Amino acid sequence: MKWSWRLGEFRGIGVYMHATFLILIAFVILSQWSARQSDGKTLEGVAFVLALFSCVVLHEFGHALMAARYGIKTRDITLLPIGGVARLERMPEEPLQELWVALAGPAVNVIIAAGLWTLIQFTSVFTPLEQLGVTTGSFLERLMAVNVILVAFNMLPAFPMDGGRVLRALLATRLEYMRATQIAASVGQSMALVFAFVGFFTNPFLMFIALFVWIGAAQEASMVTMKSALGGMPVRRAMMTDFRTLRPGDSLQRAIELILATPQQDFPVVEDSRVLGILTSRDLMVALQQRGPDALVGDVMRRDFLSLDVNDMLDAALARIHAAECCITAPVIQRDALVGLLTAENVSELLLIVSALGERRTRNSTVA
Numbered sequence: 001m002k003w004s005w006r007l008g009e010f011r012g013i014g015v016y017m018h019a020t021f022l023i024l025i026a027f028v029i030l031s032q033w034s035a036r037q038s039d040g041k042t043l044e045g046v047a048f049v050l051a052l053f054s055c056v057v058l059h060e061f062g063h064a065l066m067a068a069r070y071g072i073k074t075r076d077i078t079l080l081p082i083g084g085v086a087r088l089e090r091m092p093e094e095p096l097q098e099l100w101v102a103l104a105g106p107a108v109n110v111i112i113a114a115g116l117w118t119l120i121q122f123t124s125v126f127t128p129l130e131q132l133g134v135t136t137g138s139f140l141e142r143l144m145a146v147n148v149i150l151v152a153f154n155m156l157p158a159f160p161m162d163g164g165r166v167l168r169a170l171l172a173t174r175l176e177y178m179r180a181t182q183i184a185a186s187v188g189q190s191m192a193l194v195f196a197f198v199g200f201f202t203n204p205f206l207m208f209i210a211l212f213v214w215i216g217a218a219q220e221a222s223m224v225t226m227k228s229a230l231g232g233m234p235v236r237r238a239m240m241t242d243f244r245t246l247r248p249g250d251s252l253q254r255a256i257e258l259i260l261a262t263p264q265q266d267f268p269v270v271e272d273s274r275v276l277g278i279l280t281s282r283d284l285m286v287a288l289q290q291r292g293p294d295a296l297v298g299d300v301m302r303r304d305f306l307s308l309d310v311n312d313m314l315d316a317a318l319a320r321i322h323a324a325e326c327c328i329t330a331p332v333i334q335r336d337a338l339v340g341l342l343t344a345e346n347v348s349e350l351l352l353i354v355s356a357l358g359e360r361r362t363r364n365s366t367v368a
Contacts, residue, residue, distance in 0.1 A: 004078055013064055014076045015057060048139065052146055053079055055112055059105040060086040066104035070097045090319065099169035102162045106154050109147040116144035158188030160216030181224040188217035226351060233314045238350040239332045239340030245270045246279055248298030255284050255297060266329035268338060269301045275331045275338050277301030308342055310334040318347050
């Protein structure tokens, strides 16, 4: 994820902090200082936020390590102001596997809360619940309470929370996967409407949660629908076969001419029938500003690019394109030769065509 800094790594999974996370830290420092005017209390507030997000990281590692048991890798874990995001290469397709992966995260918070409760039993006295607040009460007890809240919130049956995936997994044991997703997404969006209605009269923050849940449910349903539509289709069905290439010795002026003459934006760089790199339109513009039009393509092209085989499945290829941070155009190779280019736009166009043909068949069947 862009604008993220690497904090460390565990089991081959990198942990990153997004730049916006610093906004949260700054907000805590300002709010604590304005309320208490105390260095000690301000530092305690920052320490509490860091402890909380350590629990969030452990929650995400719960998902990641459980997914690893089923052969699913996790690309990375990123800390955001709204929580943590573990980027799994894919979700398990077996309902029971998805169930265990979804439950693993909240289970970590349950273990943390139980450990803190045991520690408090032996080290201090419990503060009455009515005296607990974001900044008041025992540090350990507040951390325990937050972990309990994390479990309760994440188990709400709504995407993108873990509870939505648990609901989908349970439904998928009896129903077709896409139908289970549609029902789980509808439940989540219904819950979002309730949150929005209650939040309008009580707490505006609930309206933010409602928007988050609504969008998450819609995206999950859309993604599964797309995967179902693309199921069994090879890359060759969507790849672009009418394209232009560049050579490492070409000047950037040649790339400018191709961009102006064709709808193509990214160009594979080929030499001796081998793809050596990709020149993206964004890299071209930066290079023109820094080096001018006489610079060579070979000095500017990206060498870290994603390539696909012509027989790869489209759904898996699209997921790899979305996950790739190098560029969004993937050369398609057949027997070591470049035969096409694939972008997310190609796949979207294919989906529109498939949808239109499906609607036509439906209308014809109805008339018949």
